[in-house]
Amino acid sequence: MKKVFITGINILLAVFLMACASSDSKRLEQALLFAGNNRGELEKVLSHYENNPEKLEAARFLIRNMPRWYGYEGWQLDSIKPVLIQKEKGEAVPKEVITKWQRVSFYSLPKVYDAKVITAGYLIENIDLAFDVWKRYPWNRNLGFDDFCELILPYRIGDEPLSSWRKLYHDYYTAILDSAYQGNDVIEASKAVDKDLKRVYYRWDTDFSIPHQSADFLFYHRVGFCREACDVTLYAMRACGIPVASEYFVYSPEYQHPHFWTVLRDTTGKFIQFGFNEFEASRINPGTDGRKKGKVYRYCFGVQDELFSGITKDNKVPALFRDRFITDVTANYFGENKVSVSVQSAYEDYIYLGVFSPGGWIPVDIAHNNKGNVTFRNLEPDVIYQPLISDGQNHRAAGFPFIYKNETVHLLKPDTTSMKKVVLKRKMSLMPTIAEFLYRAIIGSKIEVSTDLSFTRSDLVYQFNDTLDYNYYELTPPDINKKYRYIKYIAPSGKRMELSELSVFKDSLCKEQIPLKRMNDIEPVRALDHITDGDILSYFQARDTSCFITYDLGKTTTIGKVVFSPRNDDNYVWPGDEYELFYQDGVNGWKSLGVQTATGWELEYRVPDNALLWLRDRTKGREEQVFIYKEGKQYFTVDL
Known part of the structure; x- marks a missing residue:
């Protein structure tokens, strides 16, 4: 035998x-x-x-x-x-x-x-x-x-x-x-x-x-x-x-x-x-x-096997999964796993897995639909995913989003009978590597004021000794009744200066701005004028390290506030912008929790427990990302 x-x-x-x-x-x-x-x-x-x-x-x-x-x-x-x-x-x-x-x-x-x-x-x-x-x-x-x-x-x-x-x-x-x-x-x-x-x-x-x-x-x-x-x-x-x-x-x-x-x-x-x-x-x-x-x-250069028989010619399937010249290698990074979820759409042949974009979910994986039970293979853990159905061009929710963590699936099914207060400060995730990149030239920097250009006698307005947690700072001089003629920003030793905005106001309410005249030049990678152009997204970057920039206030004057912004992404809540918060409700899609105009640097809402949330800035910008809220904090995918 x-x-x-x-x-x-x-x-x-x-x-x-x-x-x-x-x-x-x-x-x-x-x-x-x-x-x-x-x-x-x-x-x-x-x-x-x-x-x-x-x-x-x-x-x-x-x-x-x-x-x-x-x-x-x-x-x-x-x-x-x-x-x-x-x-x-x-x-x-x-x-x-x-x-x-x-x-x-x-x-x-x-x-x-x-x-x-x-x-x-x-x-x-x-x-x-x-x-x-x-x-x-x-x-x-x-x-x-x-x-x-x-x-x-x-x-x-x-x-x-x-x-x-x-x-x-x-x-x-x-x-x-x-x-x-x-x-x-x-x-x-x-x-x-x-x-x-x-x-x-x-x-x-x-x-x-x-x-x-x-x-x-x-x-x-x-x-x-x-x-x-x-x-x-x-x-x-x-x-x-x-x-x-x-x-x-x-x-x-x-x-x-x-x-x-x-x-x-x-x-x-x-x-x-x-x-x-x-x-x-x-x-x-x-x-x-x-x-x-x-x-x-x-x-790949050579043709690969079909994911499912006949799928290559099925125009109702998104193009990614009909491409015979790529291959899925996710297991090389995160190991092999099987992630089974139940969906609300029971009769479509395929269910797709999406990641969020403000323009709509983007399909990144595909699986057979077994009467509402779906098993995806080889997913990265600690990512927010959304099951989808698709006609090849348009993608809609097929069920509730979920997070795969510690070999278990946490379904983000909102509980509208249990509402909780949330305090929101950002509309977009801040990746640790990006945070380091944005603020690498700030820690150790100083702002000084003086009556003479040599700064032999000067007062320290502020020294940045820790990681920044915002993109806008109103700093008060140690003595608001004392008069100064010059202000200097000093980059940390050994670091290239990177700075978005520096402005000076005579009053503490930032109503009466003092014009600044630059007193020295630094070889730039990005223009020096970006420091005083009023645009929080433009920034100056020096070519050399260990430098400073000095401004003349025009005359000796009191200083009520110094406004400072590091190089940043402008994705924090901004006063005056109009925002709308949504939660994801499975096949019903996104449901609005209301529109607010920010009066400060944060927003308050009441949201369903266990909900996936999306904060939109209706005034400006395009960078937005979904998050969950727990323990008094927003958790984007990067924070999971």
Whole structure:
């Protein structure tokens, strides 16, 4: 019996492998048909490797997946490059120029599909150089062919214009690597390349919504957001035979953006997060960017299995879950888990899992609906989630939101029979890393006043010795009857000055403002005039450390108040703004708890117990996040 059983397994395995091979051959032929007049170029590649089975299979892998891949063409893509280069140099770009390019719809430009234009020479060079580094470096001894195809071989990353990048990056970065490291540890190899990547300053810019930049452009110009930082890292590492990929979350559970980062495949098979602009790869102390993610996906070059049979062609399913070129890797970060919840919508085929955005919930996961019982897999704990139904475009609540914590589900079902008073101070979460970033240049700073410009005899108005808990401070001088001529703000020792607002009032009610004349200059990264422009969101940032700024009050005068604002996000409750508070009521959606105009720096409401809440500023701003209220405090996702 045992022998028959094994033989049966072998037969099944053989049938399965034959089916896979047949499927791959069918997809290859479909790709050749899709290439149209360019079919001959692809067939040249296959003929070139007919006596090299391994490279032939690599070529087949690239070609059969090629119909998915394209770039864009249009004069706009070239014309915006000088603007990006200007930003890379740190030069100011006029607002009207930025506005002009923000109006351009780059993603409506004509698509150029690789299969229809790519040349045999381009593919052959890419394959040969990729094989060279795969076989040459000792850390790849245990890197299988399938991983090689995904993590080293691909000739492109996203929708960037094609460019002959492989040799450019290969010749430069392998020389760097070979001179710096000759061992067999892929982590140390990545650090050698990473060190050179760090040597070139990366200019962060999020002004434009544009396709990926070409690899050769990024080689010479490091400008963009986290996506471009990932791209240039992938090009450099892959050119050196270091297996890497890019991963992302669709929409942050904490703030209002997606995020992208790079991962390195260790020789153990584990994937380690790293980023040349953040931290090095390490298997002993693996780094993390500190962001909550909810669900994590990895970009792939090759087609992946369907999540559920037939879902790819179902337009009623959101596009994320029909994408066959990403894979769910959340378990790599938070382990495997199953989260079962009951929903109020019992008859839809699929239930989705959403994270909050002010414009509506964003689906990040999908599961089968079993008559109102749903099991999601591999979720990040301590995140606020919302079950959803969707028609592919519009997403509505399918039940009550929940928090998955300590392997249990806490359903946020509001109890309207038990109302409680809440005191609200913010409409948006304040991430610890952002709080540190905003106030890093404040702790230890001082404000002094004096009658003489030399400040040989001065009085201390205030010294900031602790973490700030607000973005607006009215400070009273020690003697409101004493007269002064000058005021000085002194940055902490060793820190670059960052300051949003400084203003001086003759009266304690801040009605009679005293004009300020700047008495010294500091080399700025951001303009000095931002300190006195009345805009709490604009800020000054110095290029050097340990500096001060002095202002002349125009004449010797009493000072009733000094108003100070650190660099901040302006998401605290602001007097005069109109607010509306909502609670989430399952399939009934958001229910209003009333509109208020803030008269101070906080709001009071009565809310249902165990409710998920959302505070909207109807006057200004766009950053808002949901929260729960317990123990007299707002708890956003970041606080859970």
